[in-house]
Amino acid sequence: MIKNEALAPARKVRQGMGLARREAIMGHLLASPWTLGFLLFTLGPMVASLYFSFCDYKVVKPPVFTGLANYSRMISDELCFKSLSVTTIYTVVSVPLGIIAALAVAVLLNQKIAGARVIRTIFYLPSVVSGVAVSLVFAWIFNYKFGILNYIIGLTGISGPDWLGSPRWALWAFILMSLWGIGGNMIILLAGLQGVPVSLHEAGMIDGANSWVRFWNITIPMISPALLFITIMSIIGSFQVFTQAYIMTGGGPAYATLFYLLYLYKNAFSWFDMGYASAMAWVLFIIIMLCTLATLRGSESAVHYEGA
Amino acid sequence: MQTATIRHGRSTRRVVRETLGKVAIYVILLPLTAFVMLPFLWMLGSSFKPIGSGIRFPPQFIPNPWVFTNYPLVFQTIDFLGYTRNSLIVTLGAIIGELLSASLVGYAFARLRFPGRNVMFVILLATMMIPFPVTMVPTFIVFKIIHWIDTYLPLIVPAFFAPAFAVFLMRQFFMTINRELDDAAKVDGCNELRILFQILMPLSKPALTTIAIFSFTANWNDFLGPLIYLSSAKKYTLALGINYLRSFRGGGDLAPQMAAAMMFSLPCIIMFFLGQQYFVQGIVTTGIKG
Numbered sequence: 001m002i003k004n005e006a007l008a009p010a011r012k013v014r015q016g017m018g019l020a021r022r023e024a025i026m027g028h029l030l031a032s033p034w035t036l037g038f039l040l041f042t043l044g045p046m047v048a049s050l051y052f053s054f055c056d057y058k059v060v061k062p063p064v065f066t067g068l069a070n071y072s073r074m075i076s077d078e079l080c081f082k083s084l085s086v087t088t089i090y091t092v093v094s095v096p097l098g099i100i101a102a103l104a105v106a107v108l109l110n111q112k113i114a115g116a117r118v119i120r121t122i123f124y125l126p127s128v129v130s131g132v133a134v135s136l137v138f139a140w141i142f143n144y145k146f147g148i149l150n151y152i153i154g155l156t157g158i159s160g161p162d163w164l165g166s167p168r169w170a171l172w173a174f175i176l177m178s179l180w181g182i183g184g185n186m187i188i189l190l191a192g193l194q195g196v197p198v199s200l201h202e203a204g205m206i207d208g209a210n211s212w213v214r215f216w217n218i219t220i221p222m223i224s225p226a227l228l229f230i231t232i233m234s235i236i237g238s239f240q241v242f243t244q245a246y247i248m249t250g251g252g253p254a255y256a257t258l259f260y261l262l263y264l265y266k267n268a269f270s271w272f273d274m275g276y277a278s279a280m281a282w283v284l285f286i287i288i289m290l291c292t293l294a295t296l297r298g299s300e301s302a303v304h305y306e307g308a
Numbered sequence: 309m310q311t312a313t314i315r316h317g318r319s320t321r322r323v324v325r326e327t328l329g330k331v332a333i334y335v336i337l338l339p340l341t342a343f344v345m346l347p348f349l350w351m352l353g354s355s356f357k358p359i360g361s362g363i364r365f366p367p368q369f370i371p372n373p374w375v376f377t378n379y380p381l382v383f384q385t386i387d388f389l390g391y392t393r394n395s396l397i398v399t400l401g402a403i404i405g406e407l408l409s410a411s412l413v414g415y416a417f418a419r420l421r422f423p424g425r426n427v428m429f430v431i432l433l434a435t436m437m438i439p440f441p442v443t444m445v446p447t448f449i450v451f452k453i454i455h456w457i458d459t460y461l462p463l464i465v466p467a468f469f470a471p472a473f474a475v476f477l478m479r480q481f482f483m484t485i486n487r488e489l490d491d492a493a494k495v496d497g498c499n500e501l502r503i504l505f506q507i508l509m510p511l512s513k514p515a516l517t518t519i520a521i522f523s524f525t526a527n528w529n530d531f532l533g534p535l536i537y538l539s540s541a542k543k544y545t546l547a548l549g550i551n552y553l554r555s556f557r558g559g560g561d562l563a564p565q566m567a568a569a570m571m572f573s574l575p576c577i578i579m580f581f582l583g584q585q586y587f588v589q590g591i592v593t594t595g596i597k598g
Contacts, residue, residue, distance in 0.1 A: 128577065
């Protein structure tokens, strides 16, 4: 194999070099939409926002370099701190809850039960419906006096909280709403579960392992790459909550649902403080990178890759 | 032999245990399924309720009486048809751009050897993790400088620059197509573009459909993009439009809002039922191999 590859170019020197060069040029040419897009819409803007983050930039006037002013302002900005803590609490609660729920549903659907397909479809349906429509519907569902959720809670004799109206409960309403959308993760886990070879479970059974032991020692390791993937994607997603908060609460009451991205949006597009918003964007980027790296590091020993 | 032993061990006790197990599964799953269905049923039912039923206690599940005027009311209150047209322009434009560019780039990554290819592909995968908000501010400023604000261009043109997810999907799909096909075509003197468009693309309908469906729901539902880039109400997409409904007299009521939400969600729901296997395929490909 290695010998062949080493010999091939030497043999083709005359007639081959032209072809290889042609292929290289063609490759770059066909890949150029991505290359250009990466430079224009990802790398360029990221470099620009890094620069803006060190500037006082209010759009109407050209940016003025102010060093770390935006970053030091972030440290003393109570609302920025609030938005970070709101988003962090939301992430820390909704991501593990959502993954456990998705895994539980996936495991149950993986049993041979009638109607599994229909139930799977229903669980996935929320993922294709928009944030706007969903927000409008949930705003009514969470209504304190007339909402259907408090009506159902009321049937048990407990009076439900003022979900979106009280600073204590508003974030919990968003967490509850996030659980509604676990279908996407559930489908990924279900596909993972279906890929676990039956022979492994049979071998475990013969060794006398009960289903609980088999779940922890066979199923979980086998689907760990999928679990890792959805953990990372869920964390990234939860740092980008925007539409629901913008429509349902606007960040209120008393900033209880001032998600990070909502505050960033307000800085950039309500107050046109592009410098500050850029600093916030970079901090968001760094947080997401750190979370991703931490998840990858933390799972290094736990994630099992087939054939690795 | 092993299965024989297992089958032999099946006693009535075991059958009873299995049946109980299945009952338990339904006992857990059915309430959860109801929890997921409830908002949909609530949206559907409420869209047929009389005006004022949003502030009625106890809330009704089934409309009484059934009212069909909420749907026409939406058309009278906001320019629903205009917003639909705007949404279609943006969505279809983005789909075309995504399919075209992702095919070209996916082909390059799957089939052609060029220096830097592997590094570029790793970067491409990494960019899937970079959230839009990080690049949002400077991108907006650039579009403002070139006077693209309040046009559909910022919502369509970036799709022509090969979004990472679509490229990844196309590349993975092209890799599964037997290379001998394009080698044969090469011998016959076909160039890369002809191989791509005449041989590979017709075989790639599943991947193209998956991308088109995902692109449709993403662009149709996009809220933040249009919110930033479109300023005049006339140019709003439906996502902005149905939120705009709330600011009108009568639009603050439950029934017309749910009627608007229903009409807005329906294309995505229909698309989901028509292309369910593509959805599942798309998520699974990115989820398992990503």
